[in-house]
Amino acid sequence: MTQNLEDPVELLLEVLRKGGHRVTSERVEVFGHLLGVQRPTTRSEIATEMRGKGIHAPTVYRTIDLFVALGVIQPMSSVSGDTTYELLPPFASHHHHFRCLRCGVTLAIDAKAEEKVLRDMEDGLPGVPLYHQMDIFGNCFKCLESLAATAAPSIGR
Structure with a gap:
């Protein structure tokens, strides 16, 4: 669901820098995962995937919180009551x-x-x-x- 108007990773780097935040490989990895799944996903799903890349759960959770604060992703409640996250425009198409x-x-x-x-x-x-x-x-x-x-x-x- 990503738009090809601009490179989403470059847009993320710009958002991080403009917000005064460091660009880290962990943040880029978490973002890359969100781009790849193209569906709402939970913190634990993201953390499980990132654990295989050597990124610890607290780092994933802080990154998710930062992405929410910067308007990169939005939290949503699932039918089961779990909170899921998905990319917002311009990182994904609006739907x-x-x-x-x-x-x-x-x-x-x-x-x-x-x-x-x-x-x-x-x-x-x-x-x-x-x-x-x-x-x-x-x-x-x-x-x-x-x-x-x-x-x-x-x-x-």
Whole structure:
């Protein structure tokens, strides 16, 4: 979901420097992981992946907190209650989410019409928004098929 307008890593380096933060290999690795997964992911998932690269969990957690503060990523609550993180524009394309209440999957959706409504709302806000979230909750088609299959009456009984 990354946009190819500019190199996302170069954009990250610029954001870090402008914010007065050091560019470290650990920060670049965590960012690279987020670019690669292209889905909401938990701190522990990121930390597990980074452990294999020799980066300790506290460093990962501090990096995640920094990325949130700088507007690089946004925290989101998953259906299960876990906090997940994903990249914000310009590091990833802007999108919203469909969340399955049965299996917990989070899927990116395009919501252009809703974007106009949200932009219109921003004019009346008492501050400057950094980002917003819109989630639609329901049952995914895979779960609906599973539900239909288990609810179907048995033939020949």
